[in-house]
Amino acid sequence: MCNIYICNSQGIIVDDAVFSSELLVDLLLNNSCATSSNISISSNQSVAYFNSNDSSFPIDEGIIIRSGIASNSQGSYTGNNLSSQINTNSDLDLEEISNQTGQSVNITDTAYLEFDFIPYSTNFTFDFLFASNEYGEWQCGFSDVFAFILTDLTTGIKTNIGLVPNNNSPISVKNIRDNQYNLSCSSVNKNLFSTYNVNNPLNSALNMNGHTVVLSASSEVIPTNQYRIKLVIGDYNDTDFDSAVFIKAGSFNTLLDLGENEELCLGDEIIIDSNFSDSTNFIFEWKKDGVLIENETNSYYTATEVGTYDLIITNLINGCELTGQKTITQLQVNTPENLFECESETTPKFNLLFNNHSVLGLNPETYDILYYNSQENLNNNIPIDTSLLSAYPSLGDEIIYVTYINSENGNACSNVLNFELK
Numbered sequence: 001m002c003n004i005y006i007c008n009s010q011g012i013i014v015d016d017a018v019f020s021s022e023l024l025v026d027l028l029l030n031n032s033c034a035t036s037s038n039i040s041i042s043s044n045q046s047v048a049y050f051n052s053n054d055s056s057f058p059i060d061e062g063i064i065i066r067s068g069i070a071s072n073s074q075g076s077y078t079g080n081n082l083s084s085q086i087n088t089n090s091d092l093d094l095e096e097i098s099n100q101t102g103q104s105v106n107i108t109d110t111a112y113l114e115f116d117f118i119p120y121s122t123n124f125t126f127d128f129l130f131a132s133n134e135y136g137e138w139q140c141g142f143s144d145v146f147a148f149i150l151t152d153l154t155t156g157i158k159t160n161i162g163l164v165p166n167n168n169s170p171i172s173v174k175n176i177r178d179n180q181y182n183l184s185c186s187s188v189n190k191n192l193f194s195t196y197n198v199n200n201p202l203n204s205a206l207n208m209n210g211h212t213v214v215l216s217a218s219s220e221v222i223p224t225n226q227y228r229i230k231l232v233i234g235d236y237n238d239t240d241f242d243s244a245v246f247i248k249a250g251s252f253n254t255l256l257d258l259g260e261n262e263e264l265c266l267g268d269e270i271i272i273d274s275n276f277s278d279s280t281n282f283i284f285e286w287k288k289d290g291v292l293i294e295n296e297t298n299s300y301y302t303a304t305e306v307g308t309y310d311l312i313i314t315n316l317i318n319g320c321e322l323t324g325q326k327t328i329t330q331l332q333v334n335t336p337e338n339l340f341e342c343e344s345e346t347t348p349k350f351n352l353l354f355n356n357h358s359v360l361g362l363n364p365e366t367y368d369i370l371y372y373n374s375q376e377n378l379n380n381n382i383p384i385d386t387s388l389l390s391a392y393p394s395l396g397d398e399i400i401y402v403t404y405i406n407s408e409n410g411n412a413c414s415n416v417l418n419f420e421l422k
């Protein structure tokens with residue numbers, strides 16, 4: 001941003017004075033249906049609000065948690081204030097994660113934001129990126145450590161959900177790096193590294209050496225159970241070359257999982273269940289193909305037709321909404337093949353099981369197949385005995401009828417197939 005006296009590139013701004021820990025949590029939970037409590041923070045100097053300030057930084061606004069002074073990250077890259085210290089505190093969770101990666105020296109100068117929350121959904125997710133002044137010269141040998149520790153307060157089980165995607169490794173300069181900025185070591189998850197500011201300070205948006213692309217952390221949760229999350233980062237070995245995590249405001253989204261999309265055969269039904277137990281403070285609305293289904297106010301819906309189904313759950317207390325969607329398509333079944341046998345002095349035997357689940361395109365774990373040798377037996381549900389299916393005696397010129405049943409609920413599909421014996 002330029003004026004008649006000075007011209008500087010534009011970078012993020014950090015505010016460590018206005019936002020209390022409660023306001024920071026509200027900023028993070030803005031779009032979620034979750035209630036928070038027991039909020040704690042290491043220091044407003046290290047945990048603060050940031051805004052992109054119309055720069056090229058990929059997150060508009062949110063929370064910065066830095067192992068040092070958060071405001072040192074603001075502005076474009078200068079190479080100054082890369083190291084700072086707020087405290088000498090360690091963290092047991094970070095120590096354990098660091099030790100598991102082969103590092104043995106203590107963690108210090110930790111910064112954290114921690115709070116309890118109760119979700120009203122089956123999972124949640126939020127967006128973030130990792131930045132560090134270790135990128136470049138110090139990205140090969142060791143690394144600062146950060147984690148998102150989710151604790152199920154019912155079971156006491158702790159999980160770090162701040163991991164490299166599809167890798168389950170802690171996110172650090174060792175696990176996400178590009179060797180063009182340090183030829184002493186190879187690249188690791190290069191596609192997840194975004195920006196190295198040291199070589200291009202005039203176009204930088206952050207006074208830190210480098211940062212990753214925007215990543216996502218997520219976890220399944222049990223609705224109305226109580227959880228605790230600790231967003232924490234710390235310096236490894238010494239207080240030099242701080243690292244930070246930037247968390248996107250309003251990206252803490254709680255979502256409904258209505259299960260995988262399914263196929264429906266004619267005559268069957270599929271129960272779409274939100275597994276939502278609290279019906280006192282919430283109302284439920286179902287839509288099919290965008291149209292409200294009248295008088296359907298339960299937490300589940302029995303679908304007998306194909307379509308896209310949406311569930312909207314509204315909290316009567318604060319008005320927040322949870323949404324979930326599931327698409328049901330028509331079950332596609334292949335046409336069975338006619339079977340042929342050579343004439344002989346004895347009655348030929350046909351293997352009806354040739355037209356099996358694989359040929360028809362049916363899931364054997366979901367559907368049972370029945371074979372009938374006449375329309376009358378089909379109507380009276382008298383299938384061919386299973387002992388005859390692999391060697392069914394017939395002189396040919398006979399039609400075999402095929403139906404299939406959902407083995408999970410016993411419902412018969414109304415579609416009837418047939419093939420000829422010749």
